[in-house]
Amino acid sequence: MLIDGKEISKKILKEISSDLRQISKNLGRQPALSIILIGNNPASETYVKAKIKTCNEVGIKGELIRFDVNVDSKILMKEIDKLNNNSEVDGILLQLPVPKNLDERELIEQINPLKDVDGLTAENIGFLNSGAPRFIPATPYGIMEIFNRIGVTLSGKKVVIIGRSNIVGRPLFSLMSGRGENSNSTVTLCHSYTENLSEFTLQADIIIAATGSANIVDGSMIKEGAIIIDVGINRVDDKSRKSGYRLIGDVDFKNVNKKASYITPVPGGVGPMTITMLMKNVCNAAKGVK
Numbered sequence: 001m002l003i004d005g006k007e008i009s010k011k012i013l014k015e016i017s018s019d020l021r022q023i024s025k026n027l028g029r030q031p032a033l034s035i036i037l038i039g040n041n042p043a044s045e046t047y048v049k050a051k052i053k054t055c056n057e058v059g060i061k062g063e064l065i066r067f068d069v070n071v072d073s074k075i076l077m078k079e080i081d082k083l084n085n086n087s088e089v090d091g092i093l094l095q096l097p098v099p100k101n102l103d104e105r106e107l108i109e110q111i112n113p114l115k116d117v118d119g120l121t122a123e124n125i126g127f128l129n130s131g132a133p134r135f136i137p138a139t140p141y142g143i144m145e146i147f148n149r150i151g152v153t154l155s156g157k158k159v160v161i162i163g164r165s166n167i168v169g170r171p172l173f174s175l176m177s178g179r180g181e182n183s184n185s186t187v188t189l190c191h192s193y194t195e196n197l198s199e200f201t202l203q204a205d206i207i208i209a210a211t212g213s214a215n216i217v218d219g220s221m222i223k224e225g226a227i228i229i230d231v232g233i234n235r236v237d238d239k240s241r242k243s244g245y246r247l248i249g250d251v252d253f254k255n256v257n258k259k260a261s262y263i264t265p266v267p268g269g270v271g272p273m274t275i276t277m278l279m280k281n282v283c284n285a286a287k288g289v290k
């Protein structure tokens, strides 16, 4: 069965909108998210545009702050500090990746953890790994919400996550293997050094592919009835499109779909959920998380 991320998102955004009306009343202003974009990486431009658009739709004041690709890190640190000290800014998001000449970790750590709606500061990663998350990074948050909304119980399930990044694989590992209402899975975290990937995926009740390698999971690698979450976004040439490309995931959709019990499409699966859960994090920040 196809998991319609857009449909699930719509429902959650409705809930968020009504929550936001109350928060705005309490604050006497709209909750606000500031997004810092450095350079003009085309994929980042697309993501940022979508984030700002969703902000406007739900009732968050979304502000985009742009910097040239050659900006000095001191200027960025100062800007982040200014946002940290601005009581009318609830969330700060540094759009990743940053250009190679900048120290991504240093910039992330400059963000006040109480405004770190991406959940990427060391403090927030620590909270997450201790089992008491403050802000859950939006993509893993969206995936956990998919399981909740389609009624999949994670307890006791064998899960394989492919990809160990700080924004997807690692937080997801922590969430799914943790104690909690819907976690308690047995999780294997695979990566590019994993030998014989199918040995792991064939055992899995749930496979989450987050690698950025197109078609890394094919039909022969999954067991009948597995649940497949495809996080990957890969551009492939497509001359029939005006843009000259189309987006595909990490999973060979056509063949995997024949065996899977549930599968997320690309686009329209995890992507919309990511933006939606970012909005949820901004809501939580505006409510004043501790």
Ligand code: NDP
Residues within 6 Å of the ligand: 139, 162, 163, 164, 165, 166, 167, 168, 169, 190, 191, 192, 193, 194, 210, 211, 212, 213, 216, 231, 232, 233, 234, 270, 271, 272, 274, 275
């Ligand atoms: P990273 O590049 O940070 O991490 C990729 C991970 O995949 C690494 O751990 C890498 O292993 C592993 N990997 C890469 N190739 C293989 C392979 N052939 N076999 C096994 N493991 C492999 O990527 P991100 O986590 O940032 O993103 C992953 C994908 O998800 C991308 O396509 C990205 O665009 C997409 N994405 C989608 C989002 C959404 O909302 N839908 C949100 C965020 C990301 P190693 O560590 O050994 O290098």
